[in-house]
Amino acid sequence: MANGTAxxxxxxxEAGLGAALARRFAKEGFRVxxxxxxxxxxxxxxxxxxxxxxxxxxxxxxxxREDDVVALLDRAAEAEDLEVVVYNVxxxxxxxxxxxxxxxxxxxxxxxxxxGFLVGREAVRRMLPKGRGTILFTGATASLRARPxxxxxxxxxxxxxxxxxxxxxxxxxxxxxxxxxxxxxxIDGAFARERFADFVRAxxxxxxxxxxxxxxxxxxxxxxxxxxxxxxLDLRPFKEAF
Numbered sequence: 001m002a003n004g005t006a007x008x009x010x011x012x013x014e015a016g017l018g019a020a021l022a023r024r025f026a027k028e029g030f031r032v033x034x035x036x037x038x039x040x041x042x043x044x045x046x047x048x049x050x051x052x053x054x055x056x057x058x059x060x061x062x063x064x065r066e067d068d069v070v071a072l073l074d075r076a077a078e079a080e081d082l083e084v085v086v087y088n089v090x091x092x093x094x095x096x097x098x099x100x101x102x103x104x105x106x107x108x109x110x111x112x113x114x115x116g117f118l119v120g121r122e123a124v125r126r127m128l129p130k131g132r133g134t135i136l137f138t139g140a141t142a143s144l145r146a147r148p149x150x151x152x153x154x155x156x157x158x159x160x161x162x163x164x165x166x167x168x169x170x171x172x173x174x175x176x177x178x179x180x181x182x183x184x185x186x187i188d189g190a191f192a193r194e195r196f197a198d199f200v201r202a203x204x205x206x207x208x209x210x211x212x213x214x215x216x217x218x219x220x221x222x223x224x225x226x227x228x229x230x231x232x233l234d235l236r237p238f239k240e241a242f
Contacts, residue, residue, distance in 0.1 A: 002031040002055055003083070007076040009063060009119055010088030010138070011036045011045055015190040017138065017183075018088045019045045020211035024219050025084060026054030033076050035059045063089055063115030073122035084222050085123040087116045088138045090157075096149040108152045113159035120167050124176060131175035134222040137164045139182040168231050177229050179221045184236035185209050207239045 006025035011018030011034040018036065026032045026049045034045050034056060042058035049056035059075060061068040076082050091111045095104055120135055127133030143161045146154030161180055168178035186192050186199070188208035193200055200208060217235055224230060236242060 002081070003029040004031070004081040005033065005076055005079060006030040006084040006086070007033045007035065007072070007082065007123075008086045008088060009035045009061070009072070009115075010086075010090065012038065012041050013190045014041075014045055014048060015211070017187055017189065017211045017214055019048075020215040021086055021088060021218055022046075022056065023049060023052075023054075024212070024215035026052070026056055028219060030084065031055040031079075031081075033057055033059055033072075035061045035063075035072055037062060063087075063119060064110040066118055069115070069118040069122055073119070073126055077126040082123070082126055082133065084134045084136070085119065085127075086136045086138070086218060087119050087160075089115050090138055090140060092140075092142075092150065092153045094149050095152050097151050099149075100152050105152045105155070108156045109159060112153075112156035113163060116160045117163045120163060120178070124167065124171055127176055128171065128174060133175075134177045134179070135167065136218055136221060137161075137178075137180045139164075139180050141182065141184045143180070143182055165231070172229070172231075175226070177221070177224065177226065179230055180232045181214075181218065181221070182232065182234040183209060183214065184234050184242060185240045187211060187214070203237070203239065207237050209235060209237055 008018055008022045022032045022034045034042050036042050039060050046056040046058040059072055061072045123135050140157050142154035143157040164180035186208050188210050
């Protein structure tokens, strides 16, 4: 029997962080629901988990659409055993300020901040009656400081951090563990290796964050006793300056 349901929102490539998070919670015995915008990728991740003996299903959803988020959380909470929700959506875009349109800025905010709020709010609604549950948000270096040409991304990630803080302060005393994880560095996935091959080579062994290693920290947050909860955690390779 599964340990409960873990919903991972923001799953793409099997080499990405979302897939690593889903695999780790599945390995721990959770029924995992993977959600994102690309059906083919989601099916691949869910299929790999099932092939390894885990329980997984895929759901296509646009987190900036309120109806999609409500339907997704309804599905995740169907068995009344929703224990973990991870918001891993983090679309980034290189956009110098003078080239950033209002539409681009708003789209970045909708994917990172609005989506995070909607998923967090609906997770709270379903977990609060039980008085327990874990809601985890994936942050970035940009959550803390804005640097060009990523001002729009930083504004969106800073807003997501505020969402996480607000939910933690409001619902932590009612038994819900809300945490924000700052990923301070480049994740070692297909995106980085395909687009920044020279950078990846220059970083060398363990110079990038391994998705499976990040996933271990997310699982550890969920497992923390409530007498000593972490709200914010930052992760970076040992070579990364900060």
